[in-house]
Amino acid sequence: MNHKRTIRCGDLRKEHVGKTVTVCGWVDTKREMGALVFIDLRDVAGKVQLAFDVEKRPELHALAKAQHHEYVVAATGTVRARESRNVNARISTGEIEIDVTELEHLNSAKTPAIEVRDDLKCDPELRLKHRFIDLRRKPMQRMLQARASVIRSMRKTLDGEQFTEIETPILYKRTPEGARDFIVPSRAYPGQFYALPQSPQLFKQLCMVAGMDRYYQIARCFRDEDKRADRQPEFTQLDVEMSFVGKEDVIAMMERVVPGYVRALQQDATFKDCDWPVLKCGDIQTPIERMTYETAMRDYSIDRPDLRSRDLRLTELTEWSKTCSFNAFKTAATGGGLVKGLRCPGMADKFSRGQIGNLERDAKGMGAAGLASLKVAADGKIDAAIAKFFPEAEQKALIAAFKAQPGDMIFICAHAKEKVVHAVMHNLRTLVGHQLGLLDPNKFGLTWIVDFPLFEYKEEEEKLYATHHPFTLPADVATVAKMADAVRGWRSNMIAQVEKLKKHDPEETAIASRSSPRLPQVLSVIGILKQAGFTLEQVLGLRNNQYDLVLNGTEIAGGSIRMHRTDWQENLFELVGITKEEAEKKFGFLMNALAHGAPPHGGIAMGIERNLMCYMGLDNIQDVMAFPKSATGRDLMIDTPNEVEPKLLKELGIEIKPVA
RNA sequence: GGGGGUGUAGCUCAAUUGGUUAGAGUGACGGCCUGUCACGCCGUAGGUUACGGGUUCGAGUCCCGCCACCCUCGCCA
Structure with a gap:
């Protein structure tokens, strides 16, 4: 390379007019006009137009014509202002161009599989395959x-x-x-x-x-x-x-x-x-705003709520459902489950039958039995397939619970497993947020979520898991110590009992079976804690740091x-x-x-x-x-x-x- | 691992109910053009319809398999 770069293409401005500069880069586009050739030369900073005139410098003009897309060149020349009618307002260097006096061809290039353009639209596979070309794009x-x-x-x-x-x-x-x-x-x-x-x-x-x-x-x-x-x-x-x-x-x-x-x-x-x-x-x-895990779950059914749609808060109906007339809600609520609903303000007419069908299908896909949808009619009454299950007083109570107005749409999901309801309602909230245009990508809803539960309980395994990771400091170290002591105490007691049994009846204890009436029953940690007087609520109520x-x-x-x-x-x-x-x-x-x-x-x-x-x-x-x-x-x-x-x-x- | 989508020229896409020689734009290459800037105009080349089977007189199109990419559930801090 014989030329030393003095400035980047994209950095050239009007103030450089009259200066002699050397730029290096890739041929972005070439425009041949017979006696004139223009090359847009691109580098990391932007593009600048190189101008070649056959009458001034015929050899250079020929060399410029021989350059193609993505060829690498160095060009030296004088920066000159463009005539006003030739100014290109769309690029930052559009007020000037370089009258090239020396051009050095540094490398040729195969025609790239993908185009080097800002608004490239192509198969993502090609972009990954030719990443070094893709990365040439601004x-x-x-x-x-x-x-x-x-x-x-x-x-x-x-x-x-x-x-x-x-x-x-x-x-x-x-x-x-x-x-x-x-x-x-x-x-x-x-x-x-x-x-x-x-x-x-x-x-x-x-x-x-x-x-x-x-x-x-x-x-x-x-x-x-x-x-x-x-x-x-x-x-x-x-x-x-x-x-x-x-x-x-x-x-x-x-x-x-x-x-x-x-x-x-x-x-x-x-x-x-x-x-x-x-x-x-x-x-x-x-x-930055802070929200407790409990609030996040209560209002948004997710521990990472999107605050751009913060006004779309969920309403819990579990207590109310326990005594309501609709069995699907009642059984979920009394069975230790959860009933939650979302009021979508003014959206009674915004959901087509098909869309509601899709929402129901999504809900079922997440394990729900269904998704109740209710419109609040102009007269303030509930217009829904399930309205017949609710006597008038209950309908009124429902509307009051949601603070619903005529024209609102309400979705309700009930299930014995809280997780299912949370999943359905979070999904629903995201969707409605989109439909209402609340999820503006130019807005930022930033919040800390704090006071997470220390443990997560997996019912199927009867096991506790650390929510974050097991190295997280509990908020209440003393209570955790008491619980751990209880477990340890129970365990050593059991070992002692087994040892004692072994002495009397080594054969039976060799088969350490749950069913043996003489052996102490094997308990899960939760079982032990319950026996020691801790409730599940107490255990799951523990918070961490x-x-x-x-x-x-x-x-x-x-x-x-x-x-x-x-x-x-x-x-x-x-x-x-x-x-x-x-x-x-x-x-x-x-x-x-x-x-x-x-x-x-x-x-x-x-x-x-x-x-x-x-x-x-x-x-x-x-x-x-x-x-x-x-x-x-x-x-x-x-x-x-x-x-x-x-x-x-x-x-x-x-x-x-x-x-x- | 499950579900969905896509795959046709270098690239983006089209091709009617299964029916003639698979088209267009763009890019590439060649030519013309003194102010273009996604220049314009003229011309040329470019295809194993991802791949492998099957059905059919006939398959880009229907069926089975398979591969790749993208999305999603499971999984994942």
């Missing part, structure tokens, strides 16, 4: 720059608050809980495997134990689950952990990070031509204060049924670390891609990553995963068999 380049800008701002904020960026291992260890791990065979230890981390959770806690005080990392995470529009096998988190802090400190820290990168995007001149929602939303107001940040119905960050004492940690393991042996095997290194003077600590992790999607108004995660995989987890450009040489497999002691 929207893609701006996206990559925005991503960099957001990360730069995150680093800037945290670097200014005495955080240390620390890298944690990619070759990690398989964890049976949670998502499926990607595993990596070890050559040095045939038959043994590393796993890629689902997140650096335990390592960042170890950093705190190590006394690093404040850690962050732009961390790659790996999860081998089926993909979705908002999911990829590898993705990036801003991972943060802090020592000697409580919930408020972590939240306050994030309330500096989030407005920081939103402002960074808004102030960056690179993005002034972009039409991302984030550029129009103004400053993020702090403190988790906090999620929710943006427009998407969880964009989540974290918690952790347990820093082994006894607290052991108590929790006890209640979620993780035995000492299991805990030792899976998290032994953490337990050991906690036992060596772990400071109180907590943190948060924020999904970079999900943030970008929300702020840029995109709905596919592939559009905010440089080199994403397909929805089936393949990289279509480099074509992986693929087979490896038999020799390598042999070295690893691996033999490939058909998957069962």
Whole structure:
């Protein structure tokens, strides 16, 4: 290359008129007019028009004619103002052009499979296959720059608050809980495997134990689950952990990070031509709103409500249903279930028979027996297929419960399983929100969700699970300790009884069976707690120190204060049924670390891609990553995963068999 | 793993009820053109209708299988 670039194509302006410049880039379009040739030369900053005149410089004119789409050239020439009738108002360099005096052909190019144009519409497969061409497009380049800008701002904020960026291992260890791990065979230890981390959770806690005080990392995470529009096998988190802090400190820290990168995007001149929602939303107001998990579930039936449709709140009818005349509602309510409804203001005529049919079908798909739909007629009476099941007084009560007006539409769902009702109502609320035009992509509804339940109860298994993860600090450590003690007490008592029996009747106890009348009955943790005087409500009423940040119905960050004492940690393991042996095997290194003077600590992790999607108004995660995989987890450009040489497999002691 | 959608020229799409030689736009290539800017005009090339079977006198179209991509449920913090 003989020419040294002096300025980027897209940076040229009127003020450069008269200057001699050298630009480099790709031939975007070429227009031949016989004696005149124009080339739009493109680089990362934009496009500029190169002009060639056969009468002035015939050889250059010929060389220009020989350039084609996506050829790479360097051009030196004088910047000149265009005559007013030739100004192109649609591009930022449209007031000038370069009168080229030297042109260097740097490389040729095959005709690309996809066009390099902003509004490209084509098969997504082609974009992934030819990603390096796709990334030449301005929207893609701006996206990559925005991503960099957001990360730069995150680093800037945290670097200014005495955080240390620390890298944690990619070759990690398989964890049976949670998502499926990607595993990596070890050559040095045939038959043994590393796993890629689902997140650096335990390592960042170890950093705190190590006394690093404040850690962050732009961390790659790996999860081998089926993909979705908002999911990829590898993705990036801003991972943060802090020592000697409580919930408020972590939240306050994030309330500096989030407005920081939103402002960074808004102030960056690179993005002034972009039409991302984030550029129009103004400053993020702090403190960010907070909502308890209970409120979110009560009003929105989801722990990540979309606040843009916050006026569409759900109404619970469970108590009322217990005594109502409609059996479907009554049995659900009295059977420990849930009855909830949604009032859609003024929408009585907005749903076609077919749409209501679709809603019912969706509801049934989620396990509901049906979805009741009621119109409030002009006379204030209920106009619905199920109206006949309700006497007039009950109809009035229903309308009062919803504060319904004539012309409103009401949907009600009842089911013995709360989960089903929540799923149906959340789905419905999203749909109605769309129909009412409330889900404006240019608006941002940001809220913290706090006071999550400590446990989730899976009835089928009679088992408790930690809601967030088992390292989250309970809000009420003392009660958890009492519960754990009860379980431990019961267990040691049982062991003692069995030992006693063994002495008398070794044969019978060898068959440790539930049915033996002489053996103590094996109880679930919940069973034990009930026996010890704790109610299920009490157990499920326990809260933790988790906090999620929710943006427009998407969880964009989540974290918690952790347990820093082994006894607290052991108590929790006890209640979620993780035995000492299991805990030792899976998290032994953490337990050991906690036992060596772990400071109180907590943190948060924020999904970079999900943030970008929300702020840029995109709905596919592939559009905010440089080199994403397909929805089936393949990289279509480099074509992986693929087979490896038999020799390598042999070295690893691996033999490939058909998957069962 | 289940369900749905898509697959025709390099790209975006069309092709009537199963019926002649599978068309158009765009891009590519060649020619003409002194102010274009998605330039315009003229011409040329370009097809294993994803792939494999089947039904039929005849299949882009119907049936079965299979592959890829996208969406979705399950799964997933």
